[in-house]
Amino acid sequence: MTKYLVIVVLYLATYANAGSVVLTDNSVNIRNFEIGYLVNSPHPYTIGEAMQAEFTPAPNRLSLPSNQLDIWVRFSVRNATNTAIACNIHNSISYFNRVMDFYETQNGVILDQEHIDLFTWTGDTELLHGTDTVLPVHLNPGEEKTYYFHFISPAYQYFEYLILDDQHTLTELSTKNIFPVLLVGMLIALACFNFLLFFSAHYKEYLYYSLYLLSSIIWFVFEYGILSHYFGIYGMHGHITSFGLLSATIFLSLFVKKVLQTAKFYPLQNRALNSTIVLLILNLLWGFVNFFNALDISVYFFIYAIAVYFWVSVSLMRQGNTLVKYLLAAQLFFIFFALFGILFYEGYLPYNWWTRYSIAIGVTVEAFILAYLLSHRIKLLKVDLETDSLTGAFNRRTLFDQFMQESKRISALESLVFVIFDIDQFKLYNDTYGHPKGDDILKIIIRHLQLQFPDSSVFRLGGEEFALLFTSENAAAARLKVNDLRLSIEHLNLKFPGSLHGVVTASFGASVIESGRIQNFNELYQQTDARLYQAKHNGRNCVVM
Numbered sequence: 001m002t003k004y005l006v007i008v009v010l011y012l013a014t015y016a017n018a019g020s021v022v023l024t025d026n027s028v029n030i031r032n033f034e035i036g037y038l039v040n041s042p043h044p045y046t047i048g049e050a051m052q053a054e055f056t057p058a059p060n061r062l063s064l065p066s067n068q069l070d071i072w073v074r075f076s077v078r079n080a081t082n083t084a085i086a087c088n089i090h091n092s093i094s095y096f097n098r099v100m101d102f103y104e105t106q107n108g109v110i111l112d113q114e115h116i117d118l119f120t121w122t123g124d125t126e127l128l129h130g131t132d133t134v135l136p137v138h139l140n141p142g143e144e145k146t147y148y149f150h151f152i153s154p155a156y157q158y159f160e161y162l163i164l165d166d167q168h169t170l171t172e173l174s175t176k177n178i179f180p181v182l183l184v185g186m187l188i189a190l191a192c193f194n195f196l197l198f199f200s201a202h203y204k205e206y207l208y209y210s211l212y213l214l215s216s217i218i219w220f221v222f223e224y225g226i227l228s229h230y231f232g233i234y235g236m237h238g239h240i241t242s243f244g245l246l247s248a249t250i251f252l253s254l255f256v257k258k259v260l261q262t263a264k265f266y267p268l269q270n271r272a273l274n275s276t277i278v279l280l281i282l283n284l285l286w287g288f289v290n291f292f293n294a295l296d297i298s299v300y301f302f303i304y305a306i307a308v309y310f311w312v313s314v315s316l317m318r319q320g321n322t323l324v325k326y327l328l329a330a331q332l333f334f335i336f337f338a339l340f341g342i343l344f345y346e347g348y349l350p351y352n353w354w355t356r357y358s359i360a361i362g363v364t365v366e367a368f369i370l371a372y373l374l375s376h377r378i379k380l381l382k383v384d385l386e387t388d389s390l391t392g393a394f395n396r397r398t399l400f401d402q403f404m405q406e407s408k409r410i411s412a413l414e415s416l417v418f419v420i421f422d423i424d425q426f427k428l429y430n431d432t433y434g435h436p437k438g439d440d441i442l443k444i445i446i447r448h449l450q451l452q453f454p455d456s457s458v459f460r461l462g463g464e465e466f467a468l469l470f471t472s473e474n475a476a477a478a479r480l481k482v483n484d485l486r487l488s489i490e491h492l493n494l495k496f497p498g499s500l501h502g503v504v505t506a507s508f509g510a511s512v513i514e515s516g517r518i519q520n521f522n523e524l525y526q527q528t529d530a531r532l533y534q535a536k537h538n539g540r541n542c543v544v545m
Helices: 002-016 047-052 166-174 178-201 204-223 226-231 235-260 267-287 291-318 324-345 353-386 396-409 426-433 435-452 475-490 521-537
Strands: 020-023 034-039 056-059 061-064 070-079 085-091 099-106 109-117 132-139 144-152 157-164 415-423 457-462 465-472 506-514
Touching (some): 047 099, 047 144, 056 061, 132 144, 178 226, 178 353, 204 226, 204 353, 235 324, 396 415, 396 465, 396 521, 506 521
Parallel strands (some): 020 070
Antiparallel strands (some): 415 465, 415 506
């Protein structure tokens, strides 16, 4: 029986001391202690009523459910030393509130009080220091004071209290927000880089990605205190940056549409992505009418957008899209971190470093994965621009650039060989067997040359006409190599009964350029093309060099 009485007494003693901080040293750096909080709804408490009310014990870092936006916080500070102590009480996330009231009391008497309305604030208080409200405290030896804080938040209610001396206050304020500043710096650099790429390459993917990053940054800078701490922006001017979160999702949908080419190839998925854009734009417009209501309902549109991205990713993966796996990876990372953030904002997860910055981490990880997706997409676009879609050979537009590169690279002991060839009587083959069969012949021949002669660059000039670039020791070796190419096509034994040899063959015109004797490319092309026609005149399936 005695044991149970001791437990009850200890419990009551703990509860009685809830929200009591004891200072035992002039160096004050107290970052973990217990406070009490009181929800100011449905009954709005006056300070006199709050002083008589029962507070709920809680840690000094706390996130409350979104329906608890109007609260009181209370804790006592007692000086247990033999000297007077001067320190500061920090509320580290003051910038996110709308109204703040501070009361210093002793034995039920109000000694001092302050009122700040950040939505009408004109800079007339010395308590605000960037993100923090810093309330000076002076305690004589053995003295105890109780502090009451009343806060009204427009969206979410989370807070962090610290008790620090002047030196630790200076350190706290000077090192504030380093992590989100680093994240924002990286995202700004990434956005600027992609803007420059857009202006140089004119791919809309770069533009949508940059605008998505900038919109995310706009939300970051207020949500994580950068605007208030470094620029002194509070209240509605700060909260308006929440529009950045809405516009970021709009630009992300546009980016996904462009990168995955849904408008061209996937009409059902394209309509789903369009629906996210329409809903988010409507929500954005509603924000100009009723900002905080638009902010409250925006979470449902975000959830819908995430669901659409996930469905688009899975459905396109099943259809064999090679790019969508990166989008799916980006979304999975974002969903993982965003879930922590949502649960934190709704008061289901405790306040700590991970929950506080989880959405910022999720957006940053998503942004870097999407950057890789974008680079992969542009690489594929470049391949499409440089290669022939039917055969996979380089196209005509890349011939000059590669010729100039190869001609500068050859050594004094090498020669550059330029060859133009076409398939003999290919029009007759198409007329006899049809164009699909003719396309198959072109693909087989080019694939064969790429495999058998990997040191040659193969170009499709148009129709059945192709070009080759390769290096050789001398003209005699070059002639032997070109003749080997000719024989390799003949030895494929692609049946063509209507032709002179009964199989598909090709005619070749070739030119050899010695090192240091680079000539005009247009003249070289005309000379080589004339030799090709000479090969045809000579009876086809031969080489003129």
